[in-house]
Amino acid sequence: MLDIFNKEILNQLKESLNKMKNPIKIITFVEPGKPLCDEVVTMMMQLSTLNNKIKFIEYDLIKDSIFAKKYRIDKVPGTTILVNDKPTGVKFYGIPSGHEINSLLFALLESSGMTTPLENKLVDAIKQIDKKVNIKVFVSLQCPHCPKAVMVAYKIALLNENIDAEMIQSNLYSDLSNEFGINSVPRIFFNDKDDLLGAQPIEMFIKKLKKLKF
Template identity: 80%
Template sequence: MSEIFNKEVLNQLKQGLNKIKNPIKIITFIESGKPLCDEVVTMMMQLAALNNKIKFVEYDLIKNADLAEKYGIDKVPGTTILASDKPTGIKFYGIPSGHEINSLLFAVLESSGIVTPLDAKLVDAIKQINKKINIKVFVSLQCPHCPKAVMTACKIALLNKNIDAEMIQTNLYSDLANKFKINSVPRIIFNDSDDLLGVQPIEMFVDKLKKL
């Protein structure tokens, strides 16, 4: 499998990853012969090689079904991040390349303890959510606006263990895209029902969370 990143991009990524605070683990679940599985594994291996605080582990979704269930992974390629060996609730379904590399880097850095500032009232509101919530963000890798939505969802998941945030590569999971009638991105689905369309401020996310 050829490498995903060239030397120039790897140098840029390495500079960004130098900010990592605490060790994290990236886990990718695959199935033999499924689209983009090999590419995602190669991508994560390249990323992990850039910083010794990143550990990468690959699992088979079928053979390691118990672990997949533990981390809430039900599609391949499915990637999640652990911080201090604990799930963050962040998941990437598909390959987070193109513009979505920014989402992956954000998730890695935030999971490691590099926290971007957020208004204290919003933080409190997110932490007070006491029900299980799933946030799906449907994206296109060519969309420059989608990472903003993914990053917002990831930020929320890191603040509350009851909340999962999923980036979903729309063209790879056509069954899901059809189910939710995705015809433009970013599209954010809360608990498979309520939704937001386009780039929205985190306040809009919080409003949806409160009403669920």
Template identity: 30%
Template structure:
């Protein structure tokens, strides 16, 4: 059974007509012991068929260890959205429900080569010199989560130091428990709580800078 209905395909194809540069989806999966790997693979396959500028590469997480290490993939299902380079944009879990819109926005952003962030935020992100790992915990039925995930992915696009993950909380309950996720979206940076809820761009930047200052002070 197809994930995307015919009407959805028509609308998505129209949106993808605006793709300027090629975009690659790199997907890590395995046949056994993986919730939603099969479904995620099918969803990405259906999506990739809707544009000549969108390609899908599939790797076995257990067998293709070299590729998993190259992209620092530590859990599955995992989807990387990349263009001419890897921008650190990751989806862990199936990007369905509201999160499918985030995947589409990411594809469009990578294709046009512009994050859409303010000049002030871009400059601040370019000034970051230490690695940052953003994790945004979501559920597919959360209407405010796409905004939080997309903003984190915009940050990753602008800075080579930032990797930003969407983490579907119900698929990775051990991580939701570890980071005390009581509500979604919740954003964590370098294992420190940053913000709960969908923060606007200036707030996320400010909170991220606070985390980095605290790390320097404690080092």
């Protein structure tokens, strides 16, 4: 399997990942022969060589179903991040390459404790959500606006353990994209219902979260 990143890109990624504060684990679930599984494993293995604070573990979705259930992964390739061996709610379905490498770097740094500042009132509003919420962000790897939406969703998930946030590569999961009527990206769904279109600010995400009916 060819490397995903060339030497120049690896050096740039290493410089960014040097900002990590605490150890994390990257967990990727695969199935033999399924599209992009090998590529995602190669990508995460390469990343894990760039900083000793990153540990990478590969699981088989079927054979290791007990872990898939534990980490709430239901598709391949599916990747999540653990902090202190606990799931963060951050998930990547597909390969976070192209513009989505920015979302991946953001998730790794934020999970490690290198957090970006956020107004206290916004943090408080996110932490007040006391029901289980799933945020799906459908993306295209060629979309320059998609990472902003993904990063907002990840920021929210990292602040509240009740919330999962998923990047979904729309062209890889075409049946799911058709089910949700995806014809432009980024498209964001909250518990598979209320949606936003475009790279909206975090305030709009919070507004949707507050209006959810459970």
